Amino acid sequence: MSVTVHDLDLPEVDVVDLDRQRALGALQEVQRQHWLARTPMGYAVTRHEDATAILRERRFHSGLSMLGELSGLPESDFLSRRRESILAMEGEPHSRLRRLVASAFTPRAADRLRPFIREVINGLVDDVAPRGRCDVVSDICEPYPIPIICELLGAPKEDWKLFSRWATDIFRIFNNDLAHDLPMIEAASAELDSYVAAMIEQRRTSPADDLLSALIAAEEAGDRLTSDELVMMAEAVLMAGTDTTRNQLACSVALLVERPDQWRLLSERPELAPRAVEETMRYLGAVRGTLRFASEDIEYRGVVFPKGTLVSVALAAANRDPGVFADPDRLDITRESKAPQMTFGSGVHYCLGASLARAELQEALPVLASRLPDARFDGAVEWKPDTFGIWGPSRLPVAFG
Ligand code: HEM
Numbered sequence: 534m535s536v537t538v539h540d541l542d543l544p545e546v547d548v549v550d551l552d553r554q555r556a557l558g559a560l561q562e563v564q565r566q567h568w569l570a571r572t573p574m575g576y577a578v579t580r581h582e583d584a585t586a587i588l589r590e591r592r593f594h595s596g597l598s599m600l601g602e603l604s605g606l607p608e609s610d611f612l613s614r615r616r617e618s619i620l621a622m623e624g625e626p627h628s629r630l631r632r633l634v635a636s637a638f639t640p641r642a643a644d645r646l647r648p649f650i651r652e653v654i655n656g657l658v659d660d661v662a663p664r665g666r667c668d669v670v671s672d673i674c675e676p677y678p679i680p681i682i683c684e685l686l687g688a689p690k691e692d693w694k695l696f697s698r699w700a701t702d703i704f705r706i707f708n709n710d711l712a713h714d715l716p717m718i719e720a721a722s723a724e725l726d727s728y729v730a731a732m733i734e735q736r737r738t739s740p741a742d743d744l745l746s747a748l749i750a751a752e753e754a755g756d757r758l759t760s761d762e763l764v765m766m767a768e769a770v771l772m773a774g775t776d777t778t779r780n781q782l783a784c785s786v787a788l789l790v791e792r793p794d795q796w797r798l799l800s801e802r803p804e805l806a807p808r809a810v811e812e813t814m815r816y817l818g819a820v821r822g823t824l825r826f827a828s829e830d831i832e833y834r835g836v837v838f839p840k841g842t843l844v845s846v847a848l849a850a851a852n853r854d855p856g857v858f859a860d861p862d863r864l865d866i867t868r869e870s871k872a873p874q875m876t877f878g879s880g881v882h883y884c885l886g887a888s889l890a891r892a893e894l895q896e897a898l899p900v901l902a903s904r905l906p907d908a909r910f911d912g913a914v915e916w917k918p919d920t921f922g923i924w925g926p927s928r929l930p931v932a933f934g
Contacts, residue, residue, distance in 0.1 A: 537837045543571045552919050560850035575843030579850035581857040581872060587846055588880035592831050595882060596824025597621040619769050633758055634766060637747045643888035650896045653680050658904045666911050669786050669929040678778040681893060682771055687743025699725045700775045707922035729767040733760055774886045778893050780819035780925030785898060787926050788813050788864055790908045795866050803899035809866040810894040811874050816864045818876030819925050821849040848875040905933035
């Protein structure tokens with residue numbers, strides 16, 4: 534006999550006004566009590582197994598398509614276009630798109646960018662190394678992903694600044710103040726659209742060795758991406774691939790600088806970089822959760838989630854699940870774990886850029902650890918507001934050498 538989720542006696546959790554540490558504590562508390570918790574908006578899953586299962590259940594759809602409704606804003610072009618984004622698409626149209634673009638996002642495709650990625654990180658460190666101190670956020674993390682995404686797409690160096698501004702404005706969508714930010718977001722998005730549309734026209738006649746050309750050429754059983762889809766993919770890559778990487782790098786550096794033994798270990802054993810990336814993403818992910826809603830009545834673990842039910846997938850809590858990660862509140866870059874950390878999500882929307890993000894972090898962390906020896910905090914670390922969807926330090930002053 535199944536019951537509906539609304540009739541269950543569940544622990545309750547409300548993290549809205551809590552800072553990150555307390556929010557995580559509250560989620561860990563309900564994680565101990567039950568696999569499911571009630572929230573003011575709906576429900577939350579906090580354990581690794583259930584977070585994975587909900588994300589793999591295709592009938593739970595991305596909450597991104599509900600951003601407009603949740604913010605109480607009237608319909609706009611921009612919000613309806615968000616719905617067509619790969620991040621918010623579902624079912625066969627989403628699978629078709631993933632099939633078409635998959636070959637451009639393999640680990641091998643990301644590995645081809647590694648020499649360029651190393652150049653970028655070393656160039657940024659060259660600028661700060663002689664000073665003996667820097668703000669890791671503004672000097673390293675903020676500029677880091679833009680040249681890489683531009684190189685990936687095939688945009689020339691003189692346009693990096695444009696991309697940086699568009700990325701900053703478009704990311705305002707995650708800052709929970711759409712009523713105020715929407716005009717800026719729409720303007721940046723329109724400029725980016727026309728820039729990319731022009732680039733596509735140019736690549737159609739003279740292909741180059743870049744992502745846009747690869748996506749133009751991508752074909753499966755006679756099917757190809759339309760020009761609108763190509764523009765959307767370029768925008769999705771910029772949106773999903775820039776601020777995430779910046780914030781994750783800053784989170785990872787903050788954790789390692791706070792633990793000098795781990796910083797030193799990474800500088801002595803750079804081969805630990807892949808594990809250091811997974812472990813720091815597990816311990817402190819720049820994306821702490823994601824939202825799903827039931828597109829129809831769905832039964833899971835004998836519980837019916839009626840159509841429309843909202844479920845928060847607490848990635849940060851799943852990453853500290855003691856049933857999966859031994860001693861989960863300890864950071865250890867030598868940790869070997871069979872279960873994946875959850876900060877890239879799971880299921881059909883699993884981060885398309887995970888290989889590239891891994892390459893960026895795996896290249897940056899050992900370079901920083903070896904070239905900024907004995908790094909230590911040089912003033913208070915400041916953090917972005919806890920309401921931010923993509924989150925990390927806003928200021929990370931370190932001295933070194
Ligand atoms: C450390 C950096 C990154 C983190 C933490 C991250 C995290 C995520 C997460 C959690 C999702 C799934 C969201 C959901 O299920 O609701 C996602 C999706 C996505 N990511 Fe990333 N990401 C990162 C870097 C990147 C990069 C570098 C790119 C592009 C080159 C990228 C492109 C995408 C795209 C296109 C999607 C949508 C996939 C789909 O809906 O099918 N991400 N990312």
